[in-house]
Amino acid sequence: MDVSCDLEVDVNGEEIFMVDKKVVCSYSGKINKLFGKSKRGTRYLKVIFHDFPGGAESFEIITRFCYNKGKIEINPVNVSTLYCAASYMEMEKSVSGNENLFELTEKSLEDIRYWTWSELLDALRLCQNLMPVASSSGVIDKYLDSLIGRVASSCETSPCPSTSSADSSGLRLSCDSKSTESLRNSVFRATWWFEDLAAFEPFLIETLVKQMVTKNLDHGILSKFLFYYQKARFSVAKTMDEKCKTMETVIEMLYLLDLSCISFKTLFGMLRVTLNLKISKCSRNELESMIGSQLDQASLDNLLLPSPVGSSYLYDVNLVLRLLKSFISKGVCCIPLTRLRKVASLMDLYIAEVAPDPCLKPSKFLALVRVLPESARDSFDAIYHATVMYLEVHSGLSEEEKMKVCSGLNYEKLSSGACRHLAQNKKFPLKSAGQALITQQVKLKNLLQETNQASPYLDSPCSFVDTENPGNEDQQIVLYAGKLDLSTENEKLKEHLQGMQWRVLELEKACRKMQNQMAKMLKSRVSSHNSARSLPRLCS
DSSP states (O other): OOOOOOEEEEETTTEEEEEOHHHHHTTOHHHHHHHTTSOTTOSOEEEEESSOTTHHHHHHHHHHHHHTTTOOOOOTTTHHHHHHHHHHTTTTSOSTTOOOHHHHHHHHHTTGGGSOHHHHHHHHHHHTTSTTHHHHTTHHHHHHHHHHHHHHHTTTSOOOSOSOOTTTTTOOOOOSSHHHHHHHHHHHHHHTTHHHHTTSOHHHHHHHHHHHHHTTOOHHHHHHHHHHHHHHHHHHOOSHHHHHHHHHHHHHHHTTSOGGGSOHHHHHHHHHHHTTSOOOHHHHHHHHHHHHTTGGGOOHHHHOOBOOTTOSSSBOHHHHHHHHHHHTTTOGGGSOHHHHHHHHHHHHHHHHHHTTOTTOOHHHHHHHHHSSOGGGOSOOHHHHHHHHHHHHHOTTOOHHHHHHHHTTOOGGGSOHHHHHHHHHOTTSOHHHHHHHHHHHHHHHHHHHHHHHHHOTTOOSEEEEOOTTSTTOGGGOEEEEOOOOOOTTSOHHHHHHHHHHHHHHHHHHHHHHHHHHHHHHHHHHHHHHHTSOOOOOOOOO
8 A cells, every 4th residue: 555644643732643644534534524635745734633632642543543454452441542532533434434443442332341340440540631522422421330330239249359458448447246347348338439439530520429429329428438539639639729629529519419418527627628728619608508507516616717817816707607697598497496596505605715806896796696596595694794705805995886796685685693793894885784774673573573473362462662762662662462371271382482472572682782783883984984974764
């Protein structure tokens, strides 16, 4: 055969080949379209390929196939390269009746079920260098279908010959009994493939996991694999970009899984890792959404994350606020009260921890208090004590700013002790102290009324007058104490009524004491401020 080198082929800038145009055209539909009608002997024919799958080495194999009259040995080692190159060169159509390389490789791929596990892994690794043709041609899907089928069946049968072993899998379980041996075998059957697949690039893992989800593989196993993959890739990553890409892929795939199957502790571990990475905003939002939806499982240590570099405050309060908003994003009515109160208790601890931060702004402190509805807390005593710490550290706040900080308190849910403490605390604004006292007095009056209504034996009214402030009719407390006929009652009922009467007397004393203390405090504050500020009207 008359062979000439009349076609110059530049392959991805790696190497230049001089080939016979007629020979290559007889097998390649792409070359035939470009130069099939050009006359032989035409000089300076040249083609440049920028994305030839497999590069110069792959093109050389194709030329050997063409010069060898369509004869080539096809095996698991080279079938991926031949399949992708044949697809790129449009060799799926017979030209001049010659051998069809695309059909030959497709026929070879039909035997993929007979390949060993190692051969399948090698073929997939090779495909990573044949992108994007490997993806568009469908060869990767063929390999992944076979791989997923073997992984899915591994719970019932032993895995195919593999580079993995019990020792290399990282499992160290005791085999002292049949039960532990059975557990070891079950765990091994579920995770034996982790190490082998951890070497794949993120884009391949993304395709793999998506197909596994479609085929309903166990989400718990998939989440464990993704965590394993992230750690394995980080240990060998050379650049921050590689780590970011790995983390983004893992987060995106975890977001597809059932949250109940994902380790919450590990998610928080990933969150700490991302603090030093510049991952995409979308990935960060997905991770925070997964954590926020399960925030009732968190601990205080989980939330005490350092603030971003360049920030003045100690802890990342903005991150915690985002997690809280994610927790209640579906509506408070959709969250069980037990979960809501558990998060509220956690937030009480967190607010107390961040309150002493001198750089924490009043708006951020108030946002932490108000982000959860008031129904989430039975008591606001913890919030009050955190507010005390905040005002002590931020002594330079204006009266208006102090009132803003105190606006997060629910005075009706403060205990008597907290109200008394607030009324005497000069760090708090006068208006806040007045509100606390008014609320406490109303609670005392309501309690007295409930006590009176609860006893059917109190039938004649008598009034108790505050002897320390005679003539002040607004500070009278009316009690109902009648003649008690206990002749037909047993001793248990008698003790109950006596206890109730003692409780009423104690409440009277507490009310009088609070009124006197509040009056003295208001007088001292007015004189110290030397102003004609109007004070809140206190009701008895």
